[in-house]
Amino acid sequence: MMKLYFAPGACSIGIHYLLQEIGCRFELRKVDIRNGENFQAWYTAVNPKRKVPALERAGGSVLTEFPVIARYLAEQAPSAGLMPSDPETLLSASELTEFIVSTIHMQGFSRAFRPGKFAMAEADHEATRARGREIIQEGLLVVDRHLRQNTGPSFADGALFYILFWACERLKLEVPAACAARWTEFKSRPSAQRVFAAEEIAL
Ligand SMILES: N[C@@H](CCC(=O)N[C@@H](CS)C(=O)NCC(=O)O)C(=O)O
Structure with a gap:
Protein backbone atom coordinates (compact mmCIF):
# COMPACT_ATOMS: atom_id res chain seq x y z
CA MET A 1 0.00 0.00 0.00
CA LEU A 82 -6.78 13.15 -13.89
CA MET A 83 -4.32 12.29 -16.69
CA PRO A 84 -5.26 14.28 -19.82
CA SER A 85 -5.16 12.15 -22.97
CA ASP A 86 -4.80 15.12 -25.33
CA PRO A 87 -1.08 16.09 -25.55
CA GLU A 88 -1.75 19.84 -25.46
CA THR A 89 -4.00 19.54 -22.39
CA LEU A 90 -1.32 17.40 -20.74
CA LEU A 91 1.34 20.05 -21.42
CA SER A 92 -0.95 22.72 -20.07
CA ALA A 93 -1.58 20.75 -16.84
CA SER A 94 2.18 20.25 -16.39
CA GLU A 95 2.85 23.93 -17.05
CA LEU A 96 0.25 24.95 -14.46
CA THR A 97 1.56 22.52 -11.83
CA GLU A 98 5.15 23.69 -12.28
CA PHE A 99 4.14 27.36 -12.14
CA ILE A 100 2.10 26.87 -8.97
CA VAL A 101 4.86 24.99 -7.15
CA SER A 102 7.96 26.83 -8.33
CA THR A 103 6.60 30.37 -8.46
CA ILE A 104 3.40 30.82 -6.43
CA HIS A 105 4.44 28.48 -3.61
CA MET A 106 8.21 28.81 -3.51
CA GLN A 107 8.47 32.51 -4.32
CA GLY A 108 5.13 33.80 -3.02
CA PHE A 109 3.78 31.74 -0.11
CA SER A 110 7.24 30.99 1.22
CA ARG A 111 7.84 34.75 1.61
CA ALA A 112 4.39 35.30 3.11
CA PHE A 113 4.62 32.42 5.61
CA ARG A 114 8.35 32.30 6.34
CA PRO A 115 9.91 35.72 5.68
CA GLY A 116 12.94 34.78 7.78
CA LYS A 117 14.05 32.44 4.98
CA PHE A 118 14.43 35.46 2.68
CA ALA A 119 15.40 38.35 4.99
CA MET A 120 17.74 37.96 7.93
CA ALA A 121 16.72 41.21 9.62
CA GLU A 122 13.43 41.15 11.52
CA ALA A 123 12.82 44.71 10.33
CA ASP A 124 12.56 43.48 6.74
CA HIS A 125 10.04 40.73 7.43
CA GLU A 126 6.89 42.79 6.87
CA ALA A 127 8.13 44.00 3.46
CA THR A 128 9.07 40.42 2.57
CA ARG A 129 5.59 39.20 3.50
CA ALA A 130 4.06 41.98 1.39
CA ARG A 131 6.22 41.03 -1.61
CA GLY A 132 5.12 37.42 -1.14
CA ARG A 133 1.48 38.47 -1.28
CA GLU A 134 2.14 40.43 -4.49
CA ILE A 135 3.72 37.38 -6.11
CA ILE A 136 0.73 35.28 -5.02
CA GLN A 137 -1.79 37.77 -6.43
CA GLU A 138 0.09 38.09 -9.74
CA GLY A 139 0.32 34.31 -9.93
CA LEU A 140 -3.37 33.83 -9.21
CA LEU A 141 -4.23 36.06 -12.19
CA VAL A 142 -2.31 33.63 -14.41
CA VAL A 143 -4.05 30.66 -12.75
CA ASP A 144 -7.42 32.37 -13.23
CA ARG A 145 -6.82 32.77 -16.97
CA HIS A 146 -5.88 29.09 -17.13
CA LEU A 147 -9.05 28.04 -15.29
CA ARG A 148 -11.24 30.06 -17.67
CA GLN A 149 -9.78 28.16 -20.63
CA ASN A 150 -9.34 24.67 -19.13
CA THR A 151 -12.25 23.43 -17.11
CA GLY A 152 -11.52 19.70 -16.96
CA PRO A 153 -9.92 17.89 -14.04
CA SER A 154 -6.24 16.92 -14.12
CA PHE A 155 -3.36 16.17 -11.75
CA ALA A 156 -2.84 19.97 -11.57
CA ASP A 157 -5.89 19.93 -9.24
CA GLY A 158 -3.59 18.77 -6.44
CA ALA A 159 -1.47 21.92 -6.79
CA LEU A 160 -4.52 24.12 -7.24
CA PHE A 161 -6.05 22.57 -4.12
CA TYR A 162 -3.26 23.57 -1.79
CA ILE A 163 -2.60 27.08 -3.08
CA LEU A 164 -6.32 27.90 -3.08
CA PHE A 165 -6.56 26.46 0.45
CA TRP A 166 -3.67 28.66 1.56
CA ALA A 167 -4.94 31.76 -0.27
CA CYS A 168 -8.62 31.51 0.67
CA GLU A 169 -8.49 29.88 4.11
CA ARG A 170 -5.07 30.67 5.56
CA LEU A 171 -4.36 34.17 4.23
CA LYS A 172 -8.04 35.04 3.56
CA LEU A 173 -7.07 36.73 0.30
CA GLU A 174 -9.57 38.02 -2.24
CA VAL A 175 -8.86 35.75 -5.18
CA PRO A 176 -9.98 36.18 -8.82
CA ALA A 177 -13.44 34.82 -9.69
CA ALA A 178 -12.53 31.53 -11.40
CA CYS A 179 -10.10 30.71 -8.56
CA ALA A 180 -12.80 31.45 -5.97
CA ALA A 181 -15.30 29.28 -7.85
CA ARG A 182 -12.79 26.42 -8.08
CA TRP A 183 -12.07 26.59 -4.35
CA THR A 184 -15.81 26.51 -3.54
CA GLU A 185 -16.12 23.44 -5.76
CA PHE A 186 -13.04 21.71 -4.29
CA LYS A 187 -13.95 22.17 -0.67
CA SER A 188 -17.46 20.81 -1.17
CA ARG A 189 -16.16 17.52 -2.54
CA PRO A 190 -16.31 14.41 -0.32
CA SER A 191 -12.57 13.91 -0.95
CA ALA A 192 -11.82 17.32 0.53
CA GLN A 193 -14.01 16.60 3.57
N1 LIG B 1 10.16 21.05 -3.97
C1 LIG B 1 9.34 20.39 -2.98
C2 LIG B 1 8.95 21.44 -1.95
C3 LIG B 1 8.10 20.91 -0.84
C4 LIG B 1 8.06 21.87 0.35
O1 LIG B 1 8.56 23.00 0.31
N2 LIG B 1 7.45 21.39 1.45
C5 LIG B 1 7.39 22.15 2.66
C6 LIG B 1 5.97 22.10 3.25
S1 LIG B 1 4.81 23.04 2.30
C7 LIG B 1 8.30 21.53 3.70
O2 LIG B 1 8.42 20.32 3.75
N3 LIG B 1 8.93 22.35 4.53
C8 LIG B 1 9.73 21.89 5.60
C9 LIG B 1 10.94 22.74 5.84
O3 LIG B 1 11.30 23.54 4.95
O4 LIG B 1 11.52 22.60 6.92
C10 LIG B 1 8.13 19.77 -3.66
O5 LIG B 1 7.76 20.18 -4.78
O6 LIG B 1 7.56 18.80 -3.13
Missing part, protein backbone atom coordinates in the same frame (compact mmCIF):
# COMPACT_ATOMS: atom_id res chain seq x y z
CA MET A 2 1.22 3.55 -0.69
CA LYS A 3 2.14 5.77 2.23
CA LEU A 4 1.99 9.56 2.20
CA TYR A 5 4.32 11.48 4.48
CA PHE A 6 2.51 14.72 5.18
CA ALA A 7 2.31 17.69 7.51
CA PRO A 8 -1.18 18.97 8.36
CA GLY A 9 -2.12 21.89 6.11
CA ALA A 10 1.23 21.89 4.26
CA CYS A 11 1.53 21.52 0.48
CA SER A 12 1.29 17.76 1.00
CA ILE A 13 -2.46 18.35 1.43
CA GLY A 14 -2.65 18.59 -2.39
CA ILE A 15 -1.26 15.07 -2.78
CA HIS A 16 -3.55 13.86 0.01
CA TYR A 17 -6.48 15.29 -1.99
CA LEU A 18 -5.34 13.50 -5.18
CA LEU A 19 -5.02 10.21 -3.30
CA GLN A 20 -8.61 10.63 -2.14
CA GLU A 21 -9.80 11.58 -5.62
CA ILE A 22 -8.27 8.53 -7.26
CA GLY A 23 -9.85 6.35 -4.59
CA CYS A 24 -6.88 4.11 -3.85
CA ARG A 25 -5.98 2.66 -0.44
CA PHE A 26 -3.15 4.48 1.27
CA GLU A 27 -1.61 5.09 4.67
CA LEU A 28 -0.77 8.45 6.20
CA ARG A 29 2.33 9.21 8.25
CA LYS A 30 2.36 12.63 9.87
CA VAL A 31 5.65 14.54 10.00
CA ASP A 32 5.68 17.38 12.51
CA ILE A 33 7.61 19.94 10.44
CA ARG A 34 6.77 22.76 12.87
CA ASN A 35 8.89 21.01 15.47
CA GLY A 36 11.59 19.90 13.02
CA GLU A 37 10.66 16.21 12.80
CA ASN A 38 11.62 16.39 9.10
CA PHE A 39 15.24 16.85 10.25
CA GLN A 40 15.21 13.68 12.35
CA ALA A 41 17.21 10.72 11.09
CA TRP A 42 14.18 8.52 10.50
CA TYR A 43 12.72 11.09 8.07
CA THR A 44 15.95 12.06 6.31
CA ALA A 45 16.26 8.34 5.56
CA VAL A 46 12.87 8.61 3.81
CA ASN A 47 13.53 11.95 2.10
CA PRO A 48 17.05 13.42 2.39
CA LYS A 49 15.63 16.75 1.14
CA ARG A 50 13.70 16.94 4.47
CA LYS A 51 10.47 18.09 2.82
CA VAL A 52 6.92 16.84 2.57
CA PRO A 53 5.23 15.46 0.54
CA ALA A 54 7.01 12.15 0.07
CA LEU A 55 5.17 9.16 -1.31
CA GLU A 56 6.31 5.66 -0.48
CA ARG A 57 5.13 3.33 -3.19
CA ALA A 58 3.91 -0.23 -2.75
CA GLY A 59 7.38 -1.63 -3.49
CA GLY A 60 8.97 0.64 -0.87
CA SER A 61 10.65 3.20 -3.15
CA VAL A 62 9.97 6.85 -2.39
CA LEU A 63 8.93 9.61 -4.77
CA THR A 64 9.47 13.26 -3.92
CA GLU A 65 8.70 16.62 -5.60
CA PHE A 66 5.07 17.61 -5.80
CA PRO A 67 4.69 17.77 -9.62
CA VAL A 68 6.26 14.34 -10.04
CA ILE A 69 4.10 12.70 -7.36
CA ALA A 70 0.93 14.33 -8.72
CA ARG A 71 1.55 13.09 -12.24
CA TYR A 72 2.54 9.64 -11.01
CA LEU A 73 -0.75 9.25 -9.13
CA ALA A 74 -2.78 10.36 -12.14
CA GLU A 75 -0.96 7.81 -14.30
CA GLN A 76 -1.62 5.06 -11.77
CA ALA A 77 -5.38 5.55 -11.88
CA PRO A 78 -6.41 6.43 -15.45
CA SER A 79 -10.08 5.82 -14.62
CA ALA A 80 -10.01 8.79 -12.23
CA GLY A 81 -9.63 11.04 -15.29
CA ARG A 194 -12.05 13.40 4.19
CA VAL A 195 -8.73 15.23 3.82
CA PHE A 196 -9.72 17.99 6.26
CA ALA A 197 -10.96 15.42 8.78
CA ALA A 198 -7.76 13.32 8.56
CA GLU A 199 -5.52 16.40 8.87
CA GLU A 200 -7.76 17.81 11.67
CA ILE A 201 -8.38 21.05 9.79
CA ALA A 202 -11.48 23.08 10.59
CA LEU A 203 -12.38 25.66 7.90
Whole structure:
Protein backbone atom coordinates (compact mmCIF):
# COMPACT_ATOMS: atom_id res chain seq x y z
CA MET A 1 0.00 0.00 0.00
CA MET A 2 1.22 3.55 -0.69
CA LYS A 3 2.14 5.77 2.23
CA LEU A 4 1.99 9.56 2.20
CA TYR A 5 4.32 11.48 4.48
CA PHE A 6 2.51 14.72 5.18
CA ALA A 7 2.31 17.69 7.51
CA PRO A 8 -1.18 18.97 8.36
CA GLY A 9 -2.12 21.89 6.11
CA ALA A 10 1.23 21.89 4.26
CA CYS A 11 1.53 21.52 0.48
CA SER A 12 1.29 17.76 1.00
CA ILE A 13 -2.46 18.35 1.43
CA GLY A 14 -2.65 18.59 -2.39
CA ILE A 15 -1.26 15.07 -2.78
CA HIS A 16 -3.55 13.86 0.01
CA TYR A 17 -6.48 15.29 -1.99
CA LEU A 18 -5.34 13.50 -5.18
CA LEU A 19 -5.02 10.21 -3.30
CA GLN A 20 -8.61 10.63 -2.14
CA GLU A 21 -9.80 11.58 -5.62
CA ILE A 22 -8.27 8.53 -7.26
CA GLY A 23 -9.85 6.35 -4.59
CA CYS A 24 -6.88 4.11 -3.85
CA ARG A 25 -5.98 2.66 -0.44
CA PHE A 26 -3.15 4.48 1.27
CA GLU A 27 -1.61 5.09 4.67
CA LEU A 28 -0.77 8.45 6.20
CA ARG A 29 2.33 9.21 8.25
CA LYS A 30 2.36 12.63 9.87
CA VAL A 31 5.65 14.54 10.00
CA ASP A 32 5.68 17.38 12.51
CA ILE A 33 7.61 19.94 10.44
CA ARG A 34 6.77 22.76 12.87
CA ASN A 35 8.89 21.01 15.47
CA GLY A 36 11.59 19.90 13.02
CA GLU A 37 10.66 16.21 12.80
CA ASN A 38 11.62 16.39 9.10
CA PHE A 39 15.24 16.85 10.25
CA GLN A 40 15.21 13.68 12.35
CA ALA A 41 17.21 10.72 11.09
CA TRP A 42 14.18 8.52 10.50
CA TYR A 43 12.72 11.09 8.07
CA THR A 44 15.95 12.06 6.31
CA ALA A 45 16.26 8.34 5.56
CA VAL A 46 12.87 8.61 3.81
CA ASN A 47 13.53 11.95 2.10
CA PRO A 48 17.05 13.42 2.39
CA LYS A 49 15.63 16.75 1.14
CA ARG A 50 13.70 16.94 4.47
CA LYS A 51 10.47 18.09 2.82
CA VAL A 52 6.92 16.84 2.57
CA PRO A 53 5.23 15.46 0.54
CA ALA A 54 7.01 12.15 0.07
CA LEU A 55 5.17 9.16 -1.31
CA GLU A 56 6.31 5.66 -0.48
CA ARG A 57 5.13 3.33 -3.19
CA ALA A 58 3.91 -0.23 -2.75
CA GLY A 59 7.38 -1.63 -3.49
CA GLY A 60 8.97 0.64 -0.87
CA SER A 61 10.65 3.20 -3.15
CA VAL A 62 9.97 6.85 -2.39
CA LEU A 63 8.93 9.61 -4.77
CA THR A 64 9.47 13.26 -3.92
CA GLU A 65 8.70 16.62 -5.60
CA PHE A 66 5.07 17.61 -5.80
CA PRO A 67 4.69 17.77 -9.62
CA VAL A 68 6.26 14.34 -10.04
CA ILE A 69 4.10 12.70 -7.36
CA ALA A 70 0.93 14.33 -8.72
CA ARG A 71 1.55 13.09 -12.24
CA TYR A 72 2.54 9.64 -11.01
CA LEU A 73 -0.75 9.25 -9.13
CA ALA A 74 -2.78 10.36 -12.14
CA GLU A 75 -0.96 7.81 -14.30
CA GLN A 76 -1.62 5.06 -11.77
CA ALA A 77 -5.38 5.55 -11.88
CA PRO A 78 -6.41 6.43 -15.45
CA SER A 79 -10.08 5.82 -14.62
CA ALA A 80 -10.01 8.79 -12.23
CA GLY A 81 -9.63 11.04 -15.29
CA LEU A 82 -6.78 13.15 -13.89
CA MET A 83 -4.32 12.29 -16.69
CA PRO A 84 -5.26 14.28 -19.82
CA SER A 85 -5.16 12.15 -22.97
CA ASP A 86 -4.80 15.12 -25.33
CA PRO A 87 -1.08 16.09 -25.55
CA GLU A 88 -1.75 19.84 -25.46
CA THR A 89 -4.00 19.54 -22.39
CA LEU A 90 -1.32 17.40 -20.74
CA LEU A 91 1.34 20.05 -21.42
CA SER A 92 -0.95 22.72 -20.07
CA ALA A 93 -1.58 20.75 -16.84
CA SER A 94 2.18 20.25 -16.39
CA GLU A 95 2.85 23.93 -17.05
CA LEU A 96 0.25 24.95 -14.46
CA THR A 97 1.56 22.52 -11.83
CA GLU A 98 5.15 23.69 -12.28
CA PHE A 99 4.14 27.36 -12.14
CA ILE A 100 2.10 26.87 -8.97
CA VAL A 101 4.86 24.99 -7.15
CA SER A 102 7.96 26.83 -8.33
CA THR A 103 6.60 30.37 -8.46
CA ILE A 104 3.40 30.82 -6.43
CA HIS A 105 4.44 28.48 -3.61
CA MET A 106 8.21 28.81 -3.51
CA GLN A 107 8.47 32.51 -4.32
CA GLY A 108 5.13 33.80 -3.02
CA PHE A 109 3.78 31.74 -0.11
CA SER A 110 7.24 30.99 1.22
CA ARG A 111 7.84 34.75 1.61
CA ALA A 112 4.39 35.30 3.11
CA PHE A 113 4.62 32.42 5.61
CA ARG A 114 8.35 32.30 6.34
CA PRO A 115 9.91 35.72 5.68
CA GLY A 116 12.94 34.78 7.78
CA LYS A 117 14.05 32.44 4.98
CA PHE A 118 14.43 35.46 2.68
CA ALA A 119 15.40 38.35 4.99
CA MET A 120 17.74 37.96 7.93
CA ALA A 121 16.72 41.21 9.62
CA GLU A 122 13.43 41.15 11.52
CA ALA A 123 12.82 44.71 10.33
CA ASP A 124 12.56 43.48 6.74
CA HIS A 125 10.04 40.73 7.43
CA GLU A 126 6.89 42.79 6.87
CA ALA A 127 8.13 44.00 3.46
CA THR A 128 9.07 40.42 2.57
CA ARG A 129 5.59 39.20 3.50
CA ALA A 130 4.06 41.98 1.39
CA ARG A 131 6.22 41.03 -1.61
CA GLY A 132 5.12 37.42 -1.14
CA ARG A 133 1.48 38.47 -1.28
CA GLU A 134 2.14 40.43 -4.49
CA ILE A 135 3.72 37.38 -6.11
CA ILE A 136 0.73 35.28 -5.02
CA GLN A 137 -1.79 37.77 -6.43
CA GLU A 138 0.09 38.09 -9.74
CA GLY A 139 0.32 34.31 -9.93
CA LEU A 140 -3.37 33.83 -9.21
CA LEU A 141 -4.23 36.06 -12.19
CA VAL A 142 -2.31 33.63 -14.41
CA VAL A 143 -4.05 30.66 -12.75
CA ASP A 144 -7.42 32.37 -13.23
CA ARG A 145 -6.82 32.77 -16.97
CA HIS A 146 -5.88 29.09 -17.13
CA LEU A 147 -9.05 28.04 -15.29
CA ARG A 148 -11.24 30.06 -17.67
CA GLN A 149 -9.78 28.16 -20.63
CA ASN A 150 -9.34 24.67 -19.13
CA THR A 151 -12.25 23.43 -17.11
CA GLY A 152 -11.52 19.70 -16.96
CA PRO A 153 -9.92 17.89 -14.04
CA SER A 154 -6.24 16.92 -14.12
CA PHE A 155 -3.36 16.17 -11.75
CA ALA A 156 -2.84 19.97 -11.57
CA ASP A 157 -5.89 19.93 -9.24
CA GLY A 158 -3.59 18.77 -6.44
CA ALA A 159 -1.47 21.92 -6.79
CA LEU A 160 -4.52 24.12 -7.24
CA PHE A 161 -6.05 22.57 -4.12
CA TYR A 162 -3.26 23.57 -1.79
CA ILE A 163 -2.60 27.08 -3.08
CA LEU A 164 -6.32 27.90 -3.08
CA PHE A 165 -6.56 26.46 0.45
CA TRP A 166 -3.67 28.66 1.56
CA ALA A 167 -4.94 31.76 -0.27
CA CYS A 168 -8.62 31.51 0.67
CA GLU A 169 -8.49 29.88 4.11
CA ARG A 170 -5.07 30.67 5.56
CA LEU A 171 -4.36 34.17 4.23
CA LYS A 172 -8.04 35.04 3.56
CA LEU A 173 -7.07 36.73 0.30
CA GLU A 174 -9.57 38.02 -2.24
CA VAL A 175 -8.86 35.75 -5.18
CA PRO A 176 -9.98 36.18 -8.82
CA ALA A 177 -13.44 34.82 -9.69
CA ALA A 178 -12.53 31.53 -11.40
CA CYS A 179 -10.10 30.71 -8.56
CA ALA A 180 -12.80 31.45 -5.97
CA ALA A 181 -15.30 29.28 -7.85
CA ARG A 182 -12.79 26.42 -8.08
CA TRP A 183 -12.07 26.59 -4.35
CA THR A 184 -15.81 26.51 -3.54
CA GLU A 185 -16.12 23.44 -5.76
CA PHE A 186 -13.04 21.71 -4.29
CA LYS A 187 -13.95 22.17 -0.67
CA SER A 188 -17.46 20.81 -1.17
CA ARG A 189 -16.16 17.52 -2.54
CA PRO A 190 -16.31 14.41 -0.32
CA SER A 191 -12.57 13.91 -0.95
CA ALA A 192 -11.82 17.32 0.53
CA GLN A 193 -14.01 16.60 3.57
CA ARG A 194 -12.05 13.40 4.19
CA VAL A 195 -8.73 15.23 3.82
CA PHE A 196 -9.72 17.99 6.26
CA ALA A 197 -10.96 15.42 8.78
CA ALA A 198 -7.76 13.32 8.56
CA GLU A 199 -5.52 16.40 8.87
CA GLU A 200 -7.76 17.81 11.67
CA ILE A 201 -8.38 21.05 9.79
CA ALA A 202 -11.48 23.08 10.59
CA LEU A 203 -12.38 25.66 7.90
N1 LIG B 1 10.16 21.05 -3.97
C1 LIG B 1 9.34 20.39 -2.98
C2 LIG B 1 8.95 21.44 -1.95
C3 LIG B 1 8.10 20.91 -0.84
C4 LIG B 1 8.06 21.87 0.35
O1 LIG B 1 8.56 23.00 0.31
N2 LIG B 1 7.45 21.39 1.45
C5 LIG B 1 7.39 22.15 2.66
C6 LIG B 1 5.97 22.10 3.25
S1 LIG B 1 4.81 23.04 2.30
C7 LIG B 1 8.30 21.53 3.70
O2 LIG B 1 8.42 20.32 3.75
N3 LIG B 1 8.93 22.35 4.53
C8 LIG B 1 9.73 21.89 5.60
C9 LIG B 1 10.94 22.74 5.84
O3 LIG B 1 11.30 23.54 4.95
O4 LIG B 1 11.52 22.60 6.92
C10 LIG B 1 8.13 19.77 -3.66
O5 LIG B 1 7.76 20.18 -4.78
O6 LIG B 1 7.56 18.80 -3.13
